[in-house]
Amino acid sequence: MSPRNRAALSVAASMTGLVVAGSAHAQAFYLQEQSTRAAGRAFSGETADTGAASLWWNPAAIAGIEKAEASANVSLILPKGDVVDNGTVIRRPGGTFAPVGGSSTSRDPINKGVLPSGAIAVPLGDRLAVGLAVTSPYSFTTDYSADSWARYSADRTYLRTFDIQPSVGVAVTDWLRIGGAANVQHVDASLSNALPNLAAALPDGSQKLEGGGWDVGWTAGVQMHNDWATVGVSYKSAIKHTLKGDLTVSGLLGPLAARNTTVSGVEATFYTPAQIMIGGRFRLTDALTLNAQTIRSTWDQFDAIRLGAPLNTALPENYRNIWSYATGVDYAVSPRLTVRGGVQRTLTPTRDGERDARVPDANRWNYGLGASFDVTPHLALDAAANYVDFADASIDRLTAAYAGTAAQTPVALNGTLENAHAVVLSLGGRVRF
Template sequence: MTKISTRALFAATVSVLAGGIATSANAAAFYLQEQSVRGAGRAFSGEGADQGAASLWWNPASIGGMTGGDVSLGVSEIMPRGDVHNNGTVIVRPGQAPAPVGGDTDSHNPINNGTLPSGAIAYALTPRLSIGLAVTSPFSFTTNYAATSWARYTADKTQLRTIDLQPTVAFAITPEWSVGVGANAEYVRAILGNYLPNLSPLLPDGHQTLKGNGWDWGWSLGTQFHTGPVSIGLSYKSSVKHTLDGSVTTAGLAGPLAGQNGSLTTTAQFRTPWQAVAGIRFKATDKLTLDGQIVRFGWNKFGTIQLGAPLNVAIPENYGNTWSYAGGLDYAIAPNWTWRAGIQRDETPTRDTHRDARVPDSDRWNFATGTSFDVTKGLGFDAAVNYIKFKDSSIDRLTAAYAGSPVQTPIVVNGTLQNAHALVLSVGAHLKF
């Protein structure tokens, strides 16, 4: 067989490696919405219209017109469960008939448990002007597939970590109307790996890993209006264009593929989704407040992953824009004790025929309850429980190792996400000073 260009094979192979930047968690695709324990207790149904530091991530106007200082801290333990099942995936090596991909038929619980901290602080400089800072991790997860999994050519280990710092300024134009603006400095560190088939099925698999990190910027705008028993909030959080500096490392390939073993320095670019939030809260009685929220996510921004020189490859993702709908309530059992509950419907941006094992996502329902208890006039504690039920969905994205090269090796994926659900336990504290 003729010698194959190392650089061409790197570029062809990395299309499998970058076939998904993340996987399902509590919110759709790789977005984590657990940025407030108060919000988790009502299924994130009133955050855009609520006030205080706990709502800073959703609406920078939430601290407009406040007095004194406000701190909100929380941590969530996310425990996803589910099976990624093979229904007959085949591999087509050059010059050979299609053959079963082999490996374990079921991958149980490939998405790791995760601990997600969050926090925000705000302070009123004047009766109208306030400043704040929210520290969140909106896109983070870890997933692992065994080396013997049927999905190994699509995904091995994937790890994504983000830190978002959102300094915010808010101003109360009138006692009823506030506006706010925030800058989002966002750090990303990503590791994506998958196995690669050698041309002979008698040889063990090779392996490839992409690593990268970098800081980038986005912005947030919001407004709130409060009149009588009604509070309304509107906000917009921009997409962030991330450029990660990193490397692609390949090992274990033999024969005419052996020249591909090694490491190349490169960059990877992708965009997070924008989100537009509309929230409302209605104080129906002295004790009962009803909450509602609609979020539009601009997941079409995650259309491709761009790999820079010397690879110069654009990997299609084809995510679609989605909606999230939530309704909930806050009920004051006592002056210092509040109970919450809510339901959320959240759509997946992944599409049939484009969904792979690295992103085994689906539409889901989120059922929530929570509580807050104030132990003093300024100090209180929060807790919440969320149960998320995922719809079974197909995993059927056609992929190929060495795509576009003379040794292109298609993997005709045929799998299913089954019995997927997640339990999220959140605890936190709030302090006014």
């Protein structure tokens, strides 16, 4: 290995959470706002609902539709929260642990965002339909100030995914519908954090990883219908993402200056989780429908970020599998107006003792209210508001810059995510034609 690549490897070994990390309001870096109708009932009945608006959750949702239909949605995500230092320390070579210094409170490091989504479905006869959904299920941006106490863990993180889901649904019988889909995803990521120089009086260096790539997964589902109930089950596969890009290290001084470099063609791989979704919609009266849904997310597949040649190292993440649970109601006030509400409980896949500032995630409750109004027999407008309440959570991960070298510099994170919540406002429309 060349001296340049040995230098890059020793730097890369200190990088935790490089490719996909950050807190959305659903779980870790997953965003679930793919339907305004769904947001209004806190995502409690989507696997069992019908039409293009539910296509992301279950391709069987479009089987047996009578007319072509389209759905378009946009969500404004407004997160708040503080990431607070409780005594983070750093030990430079030859020294003892000392306070990391810098601003002790990072306010609102998770950026506000606008999330669009849409879907269309077209019947091909009485029982067969094809559809297409376009979503952005894993996307966020976080920014910490250059002097933040968390700067060696995270500076700026940018992640965007675009999921294109061509789908087919078939009504096998009057009560059984099945569906399948491909999930073609493009990922762009840009991630950076500060690097400590050997003397505390020196300014920090920096490192930045940028990359992108295309990958493919799949979704399959089934729905069972009778006069008063629909039950849906679907499976969305894990996707192995492979990003190719550049790693840049700059600003290192003195003996570390030889590590300043740009390494092109770095390959990073990681998995986004599979989801097993089970939901039901139960018509209790002509006006009132009860919704329930649970999702198992296999976040343990996000066990590490693996950097290929020329770095050839792995960065542990050690996420855990989780469940989310949701229940809600739809109530038809009139033939044209439906109101809805729901509540969702989701645990974080991050673990105490392994959570860093790039992933200030926590257990949360999501409360939703919404309504739909049929403007005409062909056009319905949807609106929803969600309030997401996060529990306080520790930021408590041990990392090391230049790991495995004489310049190894441990950083023991000791902080807390506090006062975190998010407001999400969604608007959408559904058209039949």
